[in-house]
Amino acid sequence: MARIIEGTKNNMTGEKIRQLRKKQHLSQQDLSARLETYAIYICRGSISRIEDGSRTVTDIEFYGVSQVLGCQITDFF
Numbered sequence: 001m002a003r004i005i006e007g008t009k010n011n012m013t014g015e016k017i018r019q020l021r022k023k024q025h026l027s028q029q030d031l032s033a034r035l036e037t038y039a040i041y042i043c044r045g046s047i048s049r050i051e052d053g054s055r056t057v058t059d060i061e062f063y064g065v066s067q068v069l070g071c072q073i074t075d076f077f
Contacts, residue, residue, distance in 0.1 A: 040064035
């Protein structure tokens with residue numbers, strides 16, 4: 001199936017997630033551990049790939065990240 005948007009990025013929100021995470025002084029490992037409390041299992045390496053845009057993010061993962069970071073999903077865009 002063809003991609004709708006051409007390019008090398010697999011998400012548009014990774015950089016904003018990184019900014020919000022760092023604003024709260026959380027490491028990628030901290031974010032990963034806190035996501036587990038919502039039964040969302042994303043390892044530190046996958047968080048790195050989300051932040052650099054090389055990994056997609058599911059809606060459930062967006063929800064968990066927004067809860068951990070205390071923001072709205074729309075804040076990522």
